[in-house]
Amino acid sequence: SQTIHQWPATLVQPVGSPLSLECTVEGTSNPNLYWYRQAAGRGLQLLFYSVGIGQISSEVPQNLSASRPQDRQFILSSKKLLLSDSGFYLCACYTRDRVVRGYTFGSGTRLTVV
Amino acid sequence: GDSVTQMEGPVTLSEEAFLTINCTYTATGYPSLFWYVQYPGEGLQLLLKATKADDKGSNKGFEATYRKETTSFHLEKGSVQVSDSAVYFCALTESSGSARQLTFGSGTQLTVLP
Numbered sequence: 001s002q003t004i005h006q007w008p009a010t011l012v013q014p015v016g017s018p019l020s021l022e023c024t025v026e027g028t029s030n031p032n033l034y035w036y037r038q039a040a041g042r043g044l045q046l047l048f049y050s051v052g053i054g055q056i057s058s059e060v061p062q063n064l065s066a067s068r069p070q071d072r073q074f075i076l077s078s079k080k081l082l083l084s085d086s087g088f089y090l091c092a093c094y095t096r097d098r099v100v101r102g103y104t105f106g107s108g109t110r111l112t113v114v
Numbered sequence: 115g116d117s118v119t120q121m122e123g124p125v126t127l128s129e130e131a132f133l134t135i136n137c138t139y140t141a142t143g144y145p146s147l148f149w150y151v152q153y154p155g156e157g158l159q160l161l162l163k164a165t166k167a168d169d170k171g172s173n174k175g176f177e178a179t180y181r182k183e184t185t186s187f188h189l190e191k192g193s194v195q196v197s198d199s200a201v202y203f204c205a206l207t208e209s210s211g212s213a214r215q216l217t218f219g220s221g222t223q224l225t226v227l228p
Contacts, residue, residue, distance in 0.1 A: 004157075006157075032212075032213065032214055032215075034215060034216075036218075038221075042220060042221075043120075043203065043218050043219055043220035043221050044203065044216075044218040044221070045218075046215050046216070046217070049213055049215050051212050051213060057213065059215075090157060090158065092158075092216070094214045102160070103148075103160065103216065105150075105157040105158040105159070106157050107156055107157040108156075108157045
C-alpha cells in the first residue's frame with residue numbers, strides 16, 4: 001500500500017520568513033497529490049492539487065504556492081509567511097492503481113506563525 | 115460547487131452511549147461518500163465509505179448509509195468507547211473528472227468519557 005512521508009511534524013516560523021513543506025509518496029506511481037489546510041476550529045480546506053509532474057491547480061488564492069518536481073514529490077512553499085498561514089497542513093494522495101485504489105494522508109505539519 | 119455540511123461539535127458522550135453525527139451534502143454528480151477519523155496528533159484515516167445510493171459502509175462498529183433522497187450520510191455507533199475520542203470528518207468526491215479531490219465537512223470533535 002502507499003505511504004506518505006511528510007515533514008516536519010511541527011514548525012514555528014516568524015512572520016515574513018519563507019516556508020517549505022515537503023511530501024513524498026511511496027508504494028505507487030502517478031498519483032494525484034493534494035495539500036489541505038486545517039485552520040483552528042475549522043475543517044479541511046483544499047489548497048492545491050496535482051494530477052501529474054509540473055501540473056498544479058490552485059483552489060484558493062493564497063500566500064502559498066506548490067510545486068511537483070518529481071512524480072512522487074509535492075512541495076508547499078511561501079516566500080513570506082503571514083499570521084493567517086498558521087494551521088495544520090496535510091498532504092494526501094489518490095492512486096488509481098486497481099489494487100490499492102484510494103486516498104492516503106500524511107501525518108501532517110502543524111505550522112505556527114509568530 | 116460541492117459542499118458537505120456536518121454536525122457542529124464538540125460532542126461529549128459517556129462510554130457505551132449511542133452516537134450519531136449528522137452529515138448532508140450537495141453535489142452536482144454522483145459522489146462517493148466517506149467518513150475519516152483523526153486521532154490526536156495524527157493524520158486522517160479512512161473509517162468507512164459508500165460509493166452509491168443505499169450502500170452501507172461499516173467499520174469498527176461504525177455505520178453510515180448513503181441516502182440519496184435526503185442527501186445524507188450520517189455516522190452512527192451503538193456503543194462508543196473512550197478510544198473513539200477523535201475528530202470525525204465527512205467527505206465526498208465526484209466520480210468523474212481527473213482531479214478526484216475530496217471535499218470535507220468542518221469536522222466534529224468527539225470526546226467519550228469513562
